[in-house]
Amino acid sequence: MKFFKSYFSILGLLLLTGCVGNMNPTGGNSSPNYPYFITAEPLEVKKIMVPKGTKLVYEEQFFKEGKQDKMLSEEKLITIEFPTGQPIIWGGVPVTSINKFFNSEMHGFTVYADFEKLSADKKTKFSQLWQSCSNDLGITVKNIGDWSFNTENISDVDDCSVLYQRYFKNNKRQQDFLDEIYSEMLKVGSK
Template sequence: MNRKIYIALGIIVVLVAVVAIGNVILSGLSGMGNPTGGRGPNYPYFITTEPTTIKKIVVPKGTKLTYEEQFLKEGEQDEIMNENKLTMVELPEGKTIDWGGIPVFMIIKFFNPEMQGYSVYADFSQLKKDKKTKFSELWQSCNNDLGLLIKNTDDWTFNTKNIRDISDCGVNYQRYFRNNKEQQQFLDELYSELKKVNFK
């Protein structure tokens, strides 16, 4: 009788070990290609089928709208979702919208919930000479995205009354480094020039 118990226990231990090893192998395979080694969330998104107004901006057909992780919502969705959950607007390749006279192809909400704002990505190769301003020149010199702190999160337009400050311009200029006078002066000048832009 004791022998049968030992055999049964042995079989159970072997089965548990096989399942555990299988899970390790599968999780390793699922993480392949991901820089963090794990599989990231499959955020819900919607591809616009016609020109659409979102966060008070008009985006063209084919724009990808990505949303926060939501229960039972993954990958591409059949219909547009709640604007309050929007995290990213990505225009079709080669397409831009005018944002303060500057061609912009992507806007991403700040990941940090304590920071109310978003980052704007410009395609300066599409910027026409007659649209160049001191603001566009300063932004282009950063050679990267522009981070903006805003009052109303429902408005992602170039609304100088809604933009309360510039949090960063690329990696070289950050509001976070308050003791760095050069960075702060640059961001102050950039914000000052932004407010001078007369664009509607």
């Protein structure tokens, strides 16, 4: 037992000081140079009307890096970043970006809100619950080709930041909160 304590203490120290080497497969702190396209006019992407200047980021692809001259396939889209200062309204809430879930087995995306742009007269129980836990909300959907606020396509609220996760099925408090925010979301969609 003493050996394992010493071993893990040394390993921890090496990791903290960086002596074990970089475990990031892309090298250093860099991220892949994902292909992206900046829209030159308003258009529909994933059933959302996006404004001119929206950045569409795609999965890594052979021979495609950085800025592209034309849009790539929507099936490869992983992020929609709206122009600074021009959030779109999603569920009555101004959002700055939408990111497809990293786990390909999960059909959904994360929506990032800008609550500073939400006026008091536009607040709903849904937006207040969302804001109470974070600015990011994970949504599961039936059709991954639709990122709009279509409550007929939205099957659940998967998470609200790291505070509330469907993953923790045995945590009643987390599940109750996610059930409530999903229920309030459906009410907004029915108006």
